[in-house]
Amino acid sequence: MDNESVKITPLDERTCCGQSQLIKALIPYLDPSMGQKLAMFARIMEMQTTIDFFNNPNTLEACGVGNKKMEPEELLKDIQQYVSGAEAETLDQILKFLNISKIYDKFNHLDNPSDIGQMMAEMNPEFGRIDNNKGDLVNNLKAMLSPEQMQMFEALNAMNKQS
Numbered sequence: 001m002d003n004e005s006v007k008i009t010p011l012d013e014r015t016c017c018g019q020s021q022l023i024k025a026l027i028p029y030l031d032p033s034m035g036q037k038l039a040m041f042a043r044i045m046e047m048q049t050t051i052d053f054f055n056n057p058n059t060l061e062a063c064g065v066g067n068k069k070m071e072p073e074e075l076l077k078d079i080q081q082y083v084s085g086a087e088a089e090t091l092d093q094i095l096k097f098l099n100i101s102k103i104y105d106k107f108n109h110l111d112n113p114s115d116i117g118q119m120m121a122e123m124n125p126e127f128g129r130i131d132n133n134k135g136d137l138v139n140n141l142k143a144m145l146s147p148e149q150m151q152m153f154e155a156l157n158a159m160n161k162q163s
Helices: 010-015 018-029 032-054 072-080 085-108 113-123 134-144 147-162
Strands: none
Touching: 010 032, 018 032, 072 085, 085 147
8 A cells, every 4th residue: 555644434433443553553663473463463353343333233324324325436436535546546547437438328319419519518618619510529529538538438439339
């Protein structure tokens, strides 16, 4: 994991006890053999606290989730605050893929070129009104995409042509 500070998860907030934190803070100052034993002991303490936590029927509500239905993007954005480095980059790529998939799906369901222009203006207000020529619209849409989004767009387009 990177040296970046990562927000503690609601689960960790409820299952991490001060005693295990104290033990884990001591580990670097001990000889490796004793440190290994204490590290395992601290994790066992946390595991027992976690087991006790999940034996409570109101567990998910305590974490702030409950039966709340979330869109995939909302869920991934929420999770992003708890990761850094490669994991954050992976979530960012997934979010970009979901975004381009929505754009592609919306684009494929529009028949009227002026609707496409309106959709593009909504996505990027600086884009403004554009010609109603569908070919120009496609090129203008592609110009708005990052290289990674363009790759995803082309992949989706290829998959759509195969089906």
